[in-house]
Amino acid sequence: MSKFTRTVLASAVAAQFVMAPNVIAQESASADVANEFEVIVVSGSRTEKPLKDVAGSISVVTADEIENQVVDDMSQLFKYDPSVQVSGTAGQAQNIIVRGMGGDRVLMIKDGMRMNEGYGADGLNDIVGRGFIETDTLKQVEVAKGAASSLYGSDALGGIVVFTTKDASDYLEEGETFAGKVKAGHSSNTKQNNLGTTLALKTGDFEHLLSATVRKGEEQQNYKETKAPLDIDSTSILYKAKYNINEKQNLSLIVDSWKQDVKGDTAYGLLSYFRTLDGYDVLEENSLGEKDNLSMQLRYQSTDATAIYDQLNVSVYRNSTEQTDTEYGKLDIDANFGYPVVEIRDMWKTAVYEQDTVGFLSNASLELNDTHTLGYGLDVEQSESKRHESKLYSVEGTPKPGYPQEEDKFPTTEVFRAGVFVNDEMRFLDGALTVTPGVRFDMYKMDPKGAVKEDGTEYKKFDENNVSFNLGALYRIAPTMNLFAQYGQGFKVPAYDLAYLDHDNSLYGYKIKPSDDLSPEKSDTFELGLRGHVEDFYFTAAAFYTKYDDFLSTALIDIEEGTNPYTGQPMNINIYQYQNIDSVTIKGLEFAGQYYLNDNVSMYANAAYTDGRDDQTDDYITSISPLSGVAGVRFENDDFTSELLVNWAARMTKVPEESVEIPGYATMDFLVNYNVTEDFKVNLAITNLLDKEYVKYINGAGHKTNDTLQDITEAGRTFSASVSYNF
Numbered sequence: 001m002s003k004f005t006r007t008v009l010a011s012a013v014a015a016q017f018v019m020a021p022n023v024i025a026q027e028s029a030s031a032d033v034a035n036e037f038e039v040i041v042v043s044g045s046r047t048e049k050p051l052k053d054v055a056g057s058i059s060v061v062t063a064d065e066i067e068n069q070v071v072d073d074m075s076q077l078f079k080y081d082p083s084v085q086v087s088g089t090a091g092q093a094q095n096i097i098v099r100g101m102g103g104d105r106v107l108m109i110k111d112g113m114r115m116n117e118g119y120g121a122d123g124l125n126d127i128v129g130r131g132f133i134e135t136d137t138l139k140q141v142e143v144a145k146g147a148a149s150s151l152y153g154s155d156a157l158g159g160i161v162v163f164t165t166k167d168a169s170d171y172l173e174e175g176e177t178f179a180g181k182v183k184a185g186h187s188s189n190t191k192q193n194n195l196g197t198t199l200a201l202k203t204g205d206f207e208h209l210l211s212a213t214v215r216k217g218e219e220q221q222n223y224k225e226t227k228a229p230l231d232i233d234s235t236s237i238l239y240k241a242k243y244n245i246n247e248k249q250n251l252s253l254i255v256d257s258w259k260q261d262v263k264g265d266t267a268y269g270l271l272s273y274f275r276t277l278d279g280y281d282v283l284e285e286n287s288l289g290e291k292d293n294l295s296m297q298l299r300y301q302s303t304d305a306t307a308i309y310d311q312l313n314v315s316v317y318r319n320s321t322e323q324t325d326t327e328y329g330k331l332d333i334d335a336n337f338g339y340p341v342v343e344i345r346d347m348w349k350t351a352v353y354e355q356d357t358v359g360f361l362s363n364a365s366l367e368l369n370d371t372h373t374l375g376y377g378l379d380v381e382q383s384e385s386k387r388h389e390s391k392l393y394s395v396e397g398t399p400k401p402g403y404p405q406e407e408d409k410f411p412t413t414e415v416f417r418a419g420v421f422v423n424d425e426m427r428f429l430d431g432a433l434t435v436t437p438g439v440r441f442d443m444y445k446m447d448p449k450g451a452v453k454e455d456g457t458e459y460k461k462f463d464e465n466n467v468s469f470n471l472g473a474l475y476r477i478a479p480t481m482n483l484f485a486q487y488g489q490g491f492k493v494p495a496y497d498l499a500y501l502d503h504d505n506s507l508y509g510y511k512i513k514p515s516d517d518l519s520p521e522k523s524d525t526f527e528l529g530l531r532g533h534v535e536d537f538y539f540t541a542a543a544f545y546t547k548y549d550d551f552l553s554t555a556l557i558d559i560e561e562g563t564n565p566y567t568g569q570p571m572n573i574n575i576y577q578y579q580n581i582d583s584v585t586i587k588g589l590e591f592a593g594q595y596y597l598n599d600n601v602s603m604y605a606n607a608a609y610t611d612g613r614d615d616q617t618d619d620y621i622t623s624i625s626p627l628s629g630v631a632g633v634r635f636e637n638d639d640f641t642s643e644l645l646v647n648w649a650a651r652m653t654k655v656p657e658e659s660v661e662i663p664g665y666a667t668m669d670f671l672v673n674y675n676v677t678e679d680f681k682v683n684l685a686i687t688n689l690l691d692k693e694y695v696k697y698i699n700g701a702g703h704k705t706n707d708t709l710q711d712i713t714e715a716g717r718t719f720s721a722s723v724s725y726n727f
Helices: 003-017 026-037 063-068 706-712
Strands: 059-060 084-087 095-096 107-112 138-145 159-165 178-187 190-205 206-218 230-246 249-264 280-302 310-338 342-365 372-395 405-428 435-447 462-478 481-490 501-504 509-511 521-534 537-563 571-595 603-614 630-637 639-647 665-675 680-687 716-725
Touching: 059 063, 063 138, 063 665, 095 138, 159 521, 190 405, 509 537
Parallel strands: 107 159, 509 571
Antiparallel strands: 059 138, 084 095, 138 159, 178 190, 178 716, 190 206, 206 230, 230 249, 249 280, 280 310, 310 342, 342 372, 372 405, 405 435, 435 462, 462 481, 481 521, 501 509, 521 537, 537 571, 571 603, 603 630, 630 639, 639 665, 665 680, 680 716
16 A cells, blocks of 8 residues: 555544544434435425335435535436446446336436437447436436336336426525525546536516536546546536416426537547458547537426315426537558458548427326325327438548448337326325325327338337336334335336337348337336334335336347458348347345434445346346445534545356456545535545555446456546535
């Protein structure tokens, strides 16, 4: 261990224990525990409810945690929650995995609006991700684990992630008409600098919020710092207006814009094949990825009770996403595979993914009597998605024969979704037992808009419906302790990009043909848990079992003979098609606990265990995680907070055949937050304090040899800092 490492570690330990006072203040510690228990969430019922009253597991990340942990990218939101993983890093395609299930099988919602779907091989979203969001605008992030289609409809197969952005009222104190915040930060890992400003204004019955953030950085490096360089620039603008019609009714407007440009010095997708050919030398290459997301919403809210509702939320919205990826390469070719080729070739490849969603959302609640409270709603949404790709090969400015090439990876597709739901919160035993059955009817249509296949026949239209059930129960076994159980069903409309995918990649030995006979993917989740606190100890524990059926997966349907156009050698071309052939079972345990030793010092730990197998092959699936968790100690007083955390994971032995096991690890992080004045705050995060080289299983899953793990190691010791001023 280096002298620097010893010094940093010693300082961190000293900060945790030496500064802790000896005076125990039990009353304040108990209040902190109560605050943990009273977190308000919306994902469990689509209405605001204390977390303690929800019959299911929900992970919550608050705005304070985002700031204190110096989070500057979606990939960092859940780094201390072992039950939730995020694939991808800064500038890459990102997605959220909940209890071993990810892709578009987890529904993502921002301020009530459905966020964009991803795109990529096997539904992994490794080309277009879903992390189009600015973390500094977030008030809270909730992850409701398990099937939730009885509330949210299609895509809530493995869970839902709900992002809620800040309002003007989060900055304006009682009696204030103007307030704001300026924040600046830096991360050594991505060399990112960021600057953001938020303004809040109240004039009469109107409230306004305007938030703007600019980030400029680079790629997130591995331990050896061998990743290809990237320049990553992003801009976020959020505007929210609220008109208070009266004390119980309001009308609000949200306009949220997020853009990111990623520039690189390599063109992997365009040039990967040519790098290994004799006589082909790369002279020049670069890439540019442009991501653009714009969402708009108009919402009406009322708590003015009528005969049919006590609370009502109605909104209309539009969410538009576009990602353009452009690659360029210049080759010096002097090759002869049966015929000579001598030329300087310029090559371009441009791929554009677009998705536009419009929707009408509504939900209401009505307390019928002391026993029954109804919740109900209607959702109508329509999405249009397209993916176009073009290639141009030219020599001295003249296109080569057959170029440019234009291709739609799947036809422009409209997906219409409409669903109506109802649930009944029933209270028994003087309120000690709450039972909530729920049901939702969904209809969906998938229309390729008259597009035809290569053989001239039209792609099939899909017109189906689905019924999803849920049954939750919550029993108060003590004033501060609840036992909960839940059964939920989930479903997902067949993915348009997989159903209609007509992809010819004969050069790499395969083709994918579209499918005319697909059913929804479905899931059944069973969960049992305990949540509560005993004096100064807060805890939650859950066991879950989820069965997923009718998964879409590729099936080999034919083999064609072909000829390699560059070498002239014969080759076999495998013909694949997506079919409902897979089923998966995932089960596991989760625990989290926090103990307040006194008014200033607390200790906490969490852990998650997951087991998941393909029911046909009995192989482990690659999306589960090893036994992992976090342990830490926290010191806090009025102006200063520090945390020492250990992030750990056991060796991953539950891997598919021929895949390597991923070693376990334990790393240490140190967080410091200091309120210099009431309005001026400084945050510091040191990640991987001991500078350990390790690989997270989410990145190493499926690798065949240890040699390939070097490129996907996590960064060494890094520093992040932010300063903010409230006015």
